[in-house]
Amino acid sequence: MYTTGLKYFRGLTGTAIAMTAALLLVATACEEPFEPPFNEDRDEIVIESYIEWSPDSQFPSYAIVTRSFPFTAEIDPEFISDLYIKDAEVSIFDGDKRVELQLICSDDLPDAIRREIGTQLGIDSFFINICIYVDLMRELKIEPERNYELKIEVDDRSFFSKTTIPRPVPLDSIWAAPAPNQGADSLAQLFLRLSDPAGPDYYRYFTSVNDGPLLPPLTSVTDDDIFDGQQFDVAILKAEPRGTEFNPETFGYFKRGSKVQLKWCTLDEDQFNFWETLEFSRNNQGPFSSYTLVDYNLEGEGGIGIFGSQSCFYYTIEIPEEL
Numbered sequence: 001m002y003t004t005g006l007k008y009f010r011g012l013t014g015t016a017i018a019m020t021a022a023l024l025l026v027a028t029a030c031e032e033p034f035e036p037p038f039n040e041d042r043d044e045i046v047i048e049s050y051i052e053w054s055p056d057s058q059f060p061s062y063a064i065v066t067r068s069f070p071f072t073a074e075i076d077p078e079f080i081s082d083l084y085i086k087d088a089e090v091s092i093f094d095g096d097k098r099v100e101l102q103l104i105c106s107d108d109l110p111d112a113i114r115r116e117i118g119t120q121l122g123i124d125s126f127f128i129n130i131c132i133y134v135d136l137m138r139e140l141k142i143e144p145e146r147n148y149e150l151k152i153e154v155d156d157r158s159f160f161s162k163t164t165i166p167r168p169v170p171l172d173s174i175w176a177a178p179a180p181n182q183g184a185d186s187l188a189q190l191f192l193r194l195s196d197p198a199g200p201d202y203y204r205y206f207t208s209v210n211d212g213p214l215l216p217p218l219t220s221v222t223d224d225d226i227f228d229g230q231q232f233d234v235a236i237l238k239a240e241p242r243g244t245e246f247n248p249e250t251f252g253y254f255k256r257g258s259k260v261q262l263k264w265c266t267l268d269e270d271q272f273n274f275w276e277t278l279e280f281s282r283n284n285q286g287p288f289s290s291y292t293l294v295d296y297n298l299e300g301e302g303g304i305g306i307f308g309s310q311s312c313f314y315y316t317i318e319i320p321e322e323l
Contacts, residue, residue, distance in 0.1 A: 047305030159300035161307035168311035271308030
């Protein structure tokens with residue numbers, strides 16, 4: 001379910017592998033290799049902005065505005081902190097009024113608020129000063145199927161984008177079961193049941209363990225092409241921070257006795273395309289991987305990024321020690 005865009009080759013014999021390699025060589029022999037342009041002097045504005053509806057209004061609308069940097073730059077915490085743009089004008093129009101988003105930086109916040117922001121953004125610790133533009137007073141009217149327009153002005157440049165909050169699709173249920181691995185008595189697997197409504201929907205999920213940050217798994221998005229209008233059960237994976245050492249015996253499983261929070265979202269199509277291409281690019285690494293262009297919906301010269309919307313539900317489950 002959550003491997004949209006990825007292809008797996010299993011059980012190939014040595015002969016089949018050789019034939020596959022030969023066919024690939026023939027198919028690509030006449031192709032021109034694509035080399036992405038590289039420019040040390042590029043000065044792009046990178047924008048991530050999201051609007052979220054949830055029954056409990058968990059997190060306000062926000063935007064992150066940063067500068068691009070050369071691939072060869074020397075990176076340290078001070079350098080990363082300086083990439084955050086602190087003098088942009090950021091606003092969102094909700095169909096009735098235009099709301100100016102206010103700049104807040106993590107270094108200026110109390111610990112409790114900083115932890116809450118870290119949980120929502122998937123950040124475990126703040127070793128840099130993160131600055132974001134936020135609808136602090138919750139002035140925007142947030143509701144499914146409502147249209148929004150983003151406008152950002154920085155360095156005498158203007159950027160625009162639009163999004164529509166998708167319809168919410170809650171889960172029917174979520175439960176824990178023993179992990180299928182023999183001898184994994186301390187581990188559990190989580191399952192969910194979903195009744196997918198007719199028509200196109202795009203899904204993404206995050207997991208948090210024992211009040212840790214909400215993290216997406218390596219492939220966190222899927223469309224409903226193969227299960228449109230159906231009810232089905234599926235296992236979900238425990239998300240790990242990037243860089244975590246892979247262990248096939250425990251990958252995707254949860255420890256029994258843990259408290260797990262699941263954030264389940266429907267996405268607008270533009271945001272789905274953004275995450276699908278970005279995750280495919282991240283996971284398709286190696287010397288023989290192909291270059292992947294990441295989809296985005298930001299308009300304006302010298303800018304890249306995503307203005308996305310989502311409808312989300314938050315579920316908490318205590319995994320028992322005995323299953």
